[in-house]
Amino acid sequence: xxxxxxPTDCRFTKDxxxxxxxGEDLVVGITSFAVDQLGDITLVSLDAKVGSHIDAGKAFGTxxxxxxxxxxxxxxxxTITKVNEALADKPELVNEDCYKGAWMIAIKPxxxxxxxxxxxxxxxxxxxxxxx
Amino acid sequence: xxxHGPREYGRGPMSETPVxxxxxxxxxxxxxxxxxxxxxxxxxxQYTGIVDEHNACRNAAGLFDVSHMGELxxxxxxxxxxxxxxxxxxxxxxxxxxxxxxxCCQESGTVLDDLIIYRAGExxxxxxxxxxxxDKIVGxxxxxxxxxxxxxxxxxxxxxxxxxxxxxFEVLDRxxxxxxxxxxxxxxGFRDVVVCNVRTTVARTGYTGEDGVEIFVAWDDAxxxxxxxxxxxxxxxxxxxxxxxxxxxxxxxxxxxxxxxxDETIHPLEAGLGWVVKFDKGDFVGRAALLAAKEKGNARxxxxxxxxxxxxxxxxYELLNEAGELVGVCTSGSPSPTTGKNIGxxxxxxxxSAVGTxxxxxxxxxxxEAVVVKTPFITKKRPSSTSV
Numbered sequence: 312x313x314x315x316x317x318p319t320d321c322r323f324t325k326d327x328x329x330x331x332x333x334g335e336d337l338v339v340g341i342t343s344f345a346v347d348q349l350g351d352i353t354l355v356s357l358d359a360k361v362g363s364h365i366d367a368g369k370a371f372g373t374x375x376x377x378x379x380x381x382x383x384x385x386x387x388x389x390t391i392t393k394v395n396e397a398l399a400d401k402p403e404l405v406n407e408d409c410y411k412g413a414w415m416i417a418i419k420p421x422x423x424x425x426x427x428x429x430x431x432x433x434x435x436x437x438x439x440x441x442x443x
Numbered sequence: 444x445x446x447h448g449p450r451e452y453g454r455g456p457m458s459e460t461p462v463x464x465x466x467x468x469x470x471x472x473x474x475x476x477x478x479x480x481x482x483x484x485x486x487x488x489q490y491t492g493i494v495d496e497h498n499a500c501r502n503a504a505g506l507f508d509v510s511h512m513g514e515l516x517x518x519x520x521x522x523x524x525x526x527x528x529x530x531x532x533x534x535x536x537x538x539x540x541x542x543x544x545x546x547c548c549q550e551s552g553t554v555l556d557d558l559i560i561y562r563a564g565e566x567x568x569x570x571x572x573x574x575x576x577x578d579k580i581v582g583x584x585x586x587x588x589x590x591x592x593x594x595x596x597x598x599x600x601x602x603x604x605x606x607x608x609x610x611x612f613e614v615l616d617r618x619x620x621x622x623x624x625x626x627x628x629x630x631x632g633f634r635d636v637v638v639c640n641v642r643t644t645v646a647r648t649g650y651t652g653e654d655g656v657e658i659f660v661a662w663d664d665a666x667x668x669x670x671x672x673x674x675x676x677x678x679x680x681x682x683x684x685x686x687x688x689x690x691x692x693x694x695x696x697x698x699x700x701x702x703x704x705x706d707e708t709i710h711p712l713e714a715g716l717g718w719v720v721k722f723d724k725g726d727f728v729g730r731a732a733l734l735a736a737k738e739k740g741n742a743r744x745x746x747x748x749x750x751x752x753x754x755x756x757x758x759x760y761e762l763l764n765e766a767g768e769l770v771g772v773c774t775s776g777s778p779s780p781t782t783g784k785n786i787g788x789x790x791x792x793x794x795x796s797a798v799g800t801x802x803x804x805x806x807x808x809x810x811x812e813a814v815v816v817k818t819p820f821i822t823k824k825r826p827s828s829t830s831v
Contacts, residue, residue, distance in 0.1 A: 350489065350493055350494075350687075351493060351494045353755065353778040354753065354754070354755055354785075356753075375755050376493075377493045377687065377778050378488075378493060378687050378690075380755070380757060399753070
């Protein structure tokens with residue numbers, strides 16, 4: 312994967328989530344690499360509730376394609392501030408627009424600088440190449 | 444994001460044994476396939492995408508590499524008898540050029556493998572078995588043949604390409620004068636045919652619920668045949684289809700997959716395969732146990748179901764009654780590209796197996812409503828039963 316294929320305003324996790332800072336929140340979704348690996352997305356279940364607290368690395372939901380089911384992990388610890396309810400009825404949005412319309416949750420991090428601990432574009436691109 | 448792959452695609456830890464490749468490996472790579480380990484082989488799980496390939500096979504045609512399957516040959520005056528003693532169906536009725544689907548059971552009546560038996564001549568027979576069961580089935584028939592008939596494992600010399608779908612025969616019409624006559628072969632018939640200038644044996648069998656053929660070809664001739672067929676059918680919508688869509692296609696047709704709907708703990712009667720158990724043909728391995736099971740009646744049945752609530756049933760998920768008590772297990776489940784529903788196959792107690800019965804699927808802690816439905820999930824174009 313080329314670094315240039317990744318959005319410039321996001322940080323990434325080894326589990327193939329992206330996180331974008333919007334105000335006090337980190338908006339979270341999954342990367343195009345993850346979408347490509349999954350194939351046709353058929354079901355997104357976001358179990359996290361707005362107002363609840365989640366620890367980094369804990370599952371906030373699941374995503375399913377024709378063939379597989381994957382957990383979705385919180386990239387940082389914090390309070391869930393938004394959940395993208397539209398994905399329940401339109402899971403295919405993840406295939407169409409994974410970095411914008413198919414955002415999944417927004418988290419207000421416990422530590423304001425939590426995003427700094429996530430991977431930058433070049434490191435994440437290298438991680439994808441190594442995994443492939 | 445951490446994938447939980449279904450076990451049939453071997454996403455678990457890689458096994459110690461070296462992974463084998465079919466003679467079509469370079470073709471798959473050329474087509475951009477994603478290769479995965481499967482039953483000791485490196486096989487294409489998908490090329491353009493599971494749904495795209497699935498739809499190509501339902502609406503036009505699909506080409507499948509199934510060279511990993513096992514081909515065993517038995518010959519001699521007693522070969523037919525040897526085979527018939529080891530299978531549940533009755534091969535003695537086959538004429539040369541006819542094949543049948545069957546189970547091969549142990550004494551306990553449970554399934555060692557499902558097979559297709561081909562009678563090539565008066566004293567010449569071929570057995571096709573699942574790749575995952577090849578060693579086991581070679582063991583069974585090598586032992587049964589000892590001192591009675593010739594036995595050879597031809598798997599390493601034999602490639603197998605399936606061409607399936609409503610336009611399969613249109614593709615073959617373009618593959619030479621001999622191939623254009625393939626549509627004369629009756630379901631479960633087979634004969635030697637020259638296809639694209641390659642000597643093959645073509646059988647009108649399949650594992651998709653569509654009409655079509657399976658083509659046996661010498662290991663090293665497979666790439667030339669594969670690439671020519673793909674080119675001939677491109678404008679008709681023919682596409683290469685991987686194991687992912689092979690699974691969704693066979694699931695919609697409710698064709699069993701060994702290791703899921705059938706295994707060494709399940710007997711053919713509860714699997715809905717009573718039609719391949721011929722009690723009146725004489726003795727065979729498993730007959731006594733199956734007769735006892737028949738008299739007792741099935742405690743559980745293999746049913747098809749649809750999810751009512753939002754959820755996808757997967758292999759191994761628990762099935763619960765409406766009180767939430769564990770009553771069965773899901774053996775296969777997936778979104779169905781043809782029907783748009785989330786479908787599943789599984790075992791339920793006989794009293795909960797009637798069409799319309801509601802129950803719950805334990806989708807990783809969430810209890811999602813499901814209902815038993817009539818199967819196959821799709822209306823089949825023709826009764827094409829099954830390959831293995």
